[in-house]
Amino acid sequence: MSQLRAYNLSMSLDGFMAGPDQSLDDPLGVGAMRLHEWVYPTRAFRADHGLDGGTEGLDDSFVQRGTTGIGATIMGRNMFGPVRGDWGTWAEDHDGEPWTGWWGPNPPFHHPVYVLTHHPRPPLTLSGGTTFHFVYGGVEDAYAQATDAAGDLDVRLGGGASTVRQFLAAGLVDEIHVAVVPILLGSGERLFGELGERARDLDCVEMVASPTVSHVRLARQSG
């Protein structure tokens, strides 16, 4: 059975996964680029983006684990792009060019990606085995389609924060890895809202600090 795993979620010490005022120029929100600086030097990240070299060790190992054994990815519309509302209207407003994601013609997924949206759009197939499917039935629908597509592999839960919160609230997350970045953002979008009773679903299975971030991994209680 596929596990739903959220990996490499970078969160500031004050709990924010994105800064305020997300936009096309500032897709993570003001100040939040700093949350991801620990990822870029790693060998695993560089390899995913066609680059040689990079750091090894703890951070690299977590980045690598986030992509190993994954057969499908789920993400919110905000992680896919800045488009709000109808997909066609956006294309009309941009010289007829539809939005195809942040990742260029060869995205680093290489498997089906399920994008939560309320606006219909046919599947979008890019190079390297990545097809974006647009899902309209909320988290349960995305979960069903993605686990079905992943087969024996796991499903990765991408972001953004509101998507992760919805899956946590629905009790669908089997494992979550948070990289606590030792900075204060001051405002933005929280990774964890008020989970209430659902907070008891997950227990710590690993905690370790690199020089840059504290890695905390929680997993569903198996009892």
Place this chain on the structure above:
Amino acid sequence: MSQLRAYNLSMSLDGFMAGPDQSLDDPLGVGAMRLHEWVYPTRAFRADHGLDGGTEGLDDSFVQRGTTGIGATIMGRNMFGPVRGDWGTWAEDHDGEPWTGWWGPNPPFHHPVYVLTHHPRPPLTLSGGTTFHFVYGGVEDAYAQATDAAGDLDVRLGGGASTVRQFLAAGLVDEIHVAVVPILLGSGERLFGELGERARDLDCVEMVASPTVSHVRLARQSG
């Protein structure tokens, strides 16, 4: 010049420093006792409470640093006790016994402690050098009195969460040490609210994980 240092603030991964429904029976709120379990086995904590033995190492070292070089402590009324409203009314309702803190006749401070309150009360001197002073002029007043009393030593900012948030918002905190406990509480009182621009006051100077918690220490930028 005295530094204002908040130390050993235990925070859940989802950002809570106290659970919901704080009461006399459950002073930290439901479920939040778990936040402090890392402290009790340490040699420094045990020594403060007249007990021998205990663990050494990282956790012990942070607990120890929190009490070393401290000449005065500031805390909110909720940390001092469960009393709301007039101090005298509480005493009348409890067989004439005034509330004297959670710590018994010999509190582990051994220096002046400044308690934020809106209700007047004369200073309360207990054994071992601890005198509780009640402060009515908010965080600035408490800061002025405590730094004056501490002389060449530092001032420790106790809790609870709302007191720490008020001092952070006022830009008065020189150093803050957070112990990130890898559990989810689901609800309660947040250590960090929306600090806004004040978030830029503090930078990470140390981050390290023990088997039980991740220690993150932030300090005021010296430039």
